[in-house]
Amino acid sequence: MRFADKVLFATGGGSGIAASVARRFTAEGGRVAVADLDEVRAKAVAADLAGAIAVVCDVADEASVQAALQATVDRLGGVDAIFNAGGHAEFGPIEEWSFERWNRMMTVHAGGTFLVCKHALPLLRQRGGGAIVNVASVAAFVAQRNNAPYGAAKAAIAGFSRQLALEAGPDIRVNCIAPGRTHSGMTEPLMVARGGGDVAKGAEAFGQGNIQKRVAAADELAAAVCYLLSDDASFVTGSTMVVDGGETVI
Numbered sequence: 001m002r003f004a005d006k007v008l009f010a011t012g013g014g015s016g017i018a019a020s021v022a023r024r025f026t027a028e029g030g031r032v033a034v035a036d037l038d039e040v041r042a043k044a045v046a047a048d049l050a051g052a053i054a055v056v057c058d059v060a061d062e063a064s065v066q067a068a069l070q071a072t073v074d075r076l077g078g079v080d081a082i083f084n085a086g087g088h089a090e091f092g093p094i095e096e097w098s099f100e101r102w103n104r105m106m107t108v109h110a111g112g113t114f115l116v117c118k119h120a121l122p123l124l125r126q127r128g129g130g131a132i133v134n135v136a137s138v139a140a141f142v143a144q145r146n147n148a149p150y151g152a153a154k155a156a157i158a159g160f161s162r163q164l165a166l167e168a169g170p171d172i173r174v175n176c177i178a179p180g181r182t183h184s185g186m187t188e189p190l191m192v193a194r195g196g197g198d199v200a201k202g203a204e205a206f207g208q209g210n211i212q213k214r215v216a217a218a219d220e221l222a223a224a225v226c227y228l229l230s231d232d233a234s235f236v237t238g239s240t241m242v243v244d245g246g247e248t249v250i
């Protein structure tokens, strides 16, 4: 019960990795605000979890972030931990990217992480400390075809997290995870396409680029995130944990 009496605010909580984190966090005694742009998804995840609430939140909108954090304080009594996973993926040759699309990518990922951290820090300080985990990607560190704006946004998050660790410490720890290919709402359509309609076949093809020759389950990422959110990681701050089945070492 590593999270007894703790409250987590998890963006992107309506799906994929953050939904798995919400499940683990509540299973270990904590309560969670499942924050998502998509209210239906957030409610569906929260409904299955004791001690969870759903809050609508567009991480790219400062007023929405403030309102969602305030709703969490009002309904759950405070915030001890933050997981910043809300986001989207878009691909394509750079010549086909409008400046508007680029800005949206940067605003949701880097901007959203900034906004949630900015407004969460005073709340964590009120509790005497806390933990933040942000989400980069292996795309922050290695080149992937047609993925430059997403990789740039994720590299910004890794850099921001390192800087923020210094500013937020010593009582608030800030870390980052860099997932490799993970089965989630974001990647399932890509797997279906790659597998010619067969998601298992697509997932198998997707997994060939790492040592373990498979994609991750969202729960495997959640295990790493919950480690970083917990006191098990009490001396870990400013780090980026790569969870990619060995993709970036080969």
Ligand SMILES: NC(=O)c1ccc[n+]([C@@H]2O[C@H](COP(=O)([O-])OP(=O)(O)OC[C@H]3O[C@@H](n4cnc5c(N)ncnc54)[C@H](O)[C@@H]3O)[C@@H](O)[C@H]2O)c1
Residues within 6 Å of the ligand: 011, 012, 013, 014, 015, 016, 017, 018, 035, 036, 037, 038, 041, 057, 058, 059, 060, 084, 085, 086, 087, 088, 089, 108, 112, 135, 136, 137, 138, 178, 179, 180, 181, 182, 183, 184, 185, 186, 187
């Ligand atoms: N799945 C992967 O292979 C993979 C790899 C590397 C990094 N990531 C990152 O992990 C994080 C979680 O992704 P996932 O794979 O669980 O995807 P997912 O699509 O399953 O979940 C993402 C959630 O974010 C929400 N969201 C999108 N825009 C938002 C916004 N502006 N405000 C609030 N919520 C918003 C969506 O509604 C969705 O519920 C993302 O930051 C993603 O970039 C995923």
